[in-house]
Amino acid sequence: MSVQVAARWVVLDIEGTLTATSQVHVVLYDYARPRLGLWIDAHSDDPVVAGAVAQVKADAGLGEPAGTAEVVAVLHGWMDADRKATPLKTLQGLIWSDGYARGELTTDYFADVVPALRSWRDRGLGLAVFSSGSVAGQIASFSNTTSGDLRGLFAHHFDTVNAGPKRERDSYEKIADGLGATAAEIVFFSDVPAELDAATAAGWRTVGVARAGEPFADADFGTHPVVSTFDDVELEVIA
Numbered sequence: 001m002s003v004q005v006a007a008r009w010v011v012l013d014i015e016g017t018l019t020a021t022s023q024v025h026v027v028l029y030d031y032a033r034p035r036l037g038l039w040i041d042a043h044s045d046d047p048v049v050a051g052a053v054a055q056v057k058a059d060a061g062l063g064e065p066a067g068t069a070e071v072v073a074v075l076h077g078w079m080d081a082d083r084k085a086t087p088l089k090t091l092q093g094l095i096w097s098d099g100y101a102r103g104e105l106t107t108d109y110f111a112d113v114v115p116a117l118r119s120w121r122d123r124g125l126g127l128a129v130f131s132s133g134s135v136a137g138q139i140a141s142f143s144n145t146t147s148g149d150l151r152g153l154f155a156h157h158f159d160t161v162n163a164g165p166k167r168e169r170d171s172y173e174k175i176a177d178g179l180g181a182t183a184a185e186i187v188f189f190s191d192v193p194a195e196l197d198a199a200t201a202a203g204w205r206t207v208g209v210a211r212a213g214e215p216f217a218d219a220d221f222g223t224h225p226v227v228s229t230f231d232d233v234e235l236e237v238i239a
């Protein structure tokens with residue numbers, strides 16, 4: 001069944017909405033896992049890396065003398081639990097950016113995604129991304145895809161640093177400010193009902209994305225309209 005929605009801005013989740021969850025949990029996590037320790041040691045002078053490592057130690061209650069091996073053990077544990085912790089996302093994003101630049105990583109989207117995004121953008125809708133993945137990681141992931149370089153499709157990127165946690169209303173209010181849009185002009189697509197609830201609390205329109213075989217395919221989306229493919233979305237552009 002198709003879902004009709006009017007908007008000026010389309011804000012998109014990545015994992016489970018644009019890409020299969022395995023693209024993140026298998027392809028990207030497996031790429032980052034063996035490289036975390038090497039990256040931390042090779043970039044210890046980079047304030048972004050040093051800040052992320054200090055944050056890991058603080059969050060995990062490690063003493064300051066803790067070495068790279070202990071930090072990596074925490075990061076691996078967070079990946080195993082799929083904890084979307086900001087310092088982990090920062091470090092993953094740096095490693096993935098390097099992997100995409102080397103041509104060692106390629107993003108594969110659900111078949112309906114790229115045609116829909118192109119058509120929405122061509123019809124005058126603004127596209128933005130809100131993911132737990134860092135902005136650097138997001139942009140890199142759009143740079144090398146099975147449909148080419150898609151970075152030009154998106155006008156804005158938001159993450160847990162420049163917006164906040166995805167299950168909190170404040171994050172969506174901050175994004176609306178960043179887009180210069182009213183809440184009613186924005187529609188958010190996500191596979192996670194709790195994220196949609198937070199967007200609704202901020203006054204946004206929402207569409208749940210329940211794709212076959214994905215972890216939230218059978219979730220309770222409550223009153224959110226739901227599609228299983230972007231082919232079933234009819235977007236009217238608010239002028």
Ligand SMILES: CSCCC(=O)C(=O)COP(=O)(O)O
Pocket residue numbers: 013014015016024028084089096130131132133134137138141166
């Ligand atoms: C290249 S972006 C990787 C996305 C990521 O790390 C992640 O955890 C996905 O979270 P999302 O909020 O998009 O479900």
Ligand SMILES: [Mg+2]
Pocket residue numbers: 013014015016017190191192
């Ligand atoms: Mg998701």
